[in-house]
Amino acid sequence: MSSFCVFEMEYTGGVPAVDIIPVPFSDELYSQYERIYNECFLEMRRALGIEPYSFYSDISQLADKRDSIFLLMDGDIITGSVACLGNEIDDLIVNKLYQSKGFGRKLLMWAIAHIREQSDAPIRLTVAEWNQRAYRLYLKSGFRVVKKVKVN
Numbered sequence: 826m827s828s829f830c831v832f833e834m835e836y837t838g839g840v841p842a843v844d845i846i847p848v849p850f851s852d853e854l855y856s857q858y859e860r861i862y863n864e865c866f867l868e869m870r871r872a873l874g875i876e877p878y879s880f881y882s883d884i885s886q887l888a889d890k891r892d893s894i895f896l897l898m899d900g901d902i903i904t905g906s907v908a909c910l911g912n913e914i915d916d917l918i919v920n921k922l923y924q925s926k927g928f929g930r931k932l933l934m935w936a937i938a939h940i941r942e943q944s945d946a947p948i949r950l951t952v953a954e955w956n957q958r959a960y961r962l963y964l965k966s967g968f969r970v971v972k973k974v975k976v977n
Contacts, residue, residue: 827873827874828975828976828977829873829953829954829955829975829976830953830954830973830974830975830976831951831952831953831954831973831974831976832951832952832953832954832960832970832972832973832974833949833950833951833970833971833972833973833974834949834950834951834952834963834968834969834970834971835947835948835949835968835969835971836937836947836948836949836950836966836967836968836969837947837948838937838967839941840937840938840941841934841937841938841966842934843931843934843935843938844931845897845931845932845935847895847896847897847898847906847907847932847935848895848896848898849892849894849895849896850887850891850892850894850895850896850906851896852884852891854896854903855884855887857902857903858881858894858896858903858906859881859882859884861903861906861918861920861921862880862881862906862916862918863878863879863880863881864921865918865919865920865921866880866918867879869953869955869956872955873953873955890908890910890915893908893909893910893915894906894907894908894916895907895908895909895935895936895939897928897931897932897935899923902920902922903920904919904920904923904928905917905918905919905920905923905928905929905932906918906932907932907933907935907936909936909939909940911940911944912940912944912946912947912948912949913948913949913950914933914936914937914940914948914949914950915950915951917929917932917933917936917950917959919932929959929962930962930966933962933963933966934966936948937966950963950968954973
């Protein structure tokens with residue numbers, strides 16, 4: 826793995842309006858979730874030399890956070906997903922078939938509102954500098970960079 830930089834970001838704003846209702850993760854949807862997750866991060870993991878390129882390969886890998894994962898559904902299809910771990914937003918993904926349609930922003934706003942229901946603490950997330958599309962979304966949505974970290 827080559828070294829790369831990540832931005833630690835923070836949101837201190839209020840509760841945004843939301844118009845979606847994600848559902849809690851369900852074991853029956855794991856194979857679809859695994860495929861979508863791995864597709865979303867494949868290009869970045871390859872570019873940054875992070876192996877394995879396809880991270881998820883077994884549902885047991887979700888043991889620590891399965892209760893924190895929420896899925897946005899279009900019928901039986903996962904449109905996107907986000908994990909809310911305390912005051913941290915993690916693994917925000919959008920199915921390739923649904924990208925560039927605003928679902929990432931909607932999931933981000935929902936995650937902020939969901940976390941705000943429990944806490945007024947700053948909401949945190951980390952994004953690779955390589956992922957400029959996500960980075961710009963977070964900046965436009967009220968996040969600010971609090972730290973830049975080099976990962977080896």
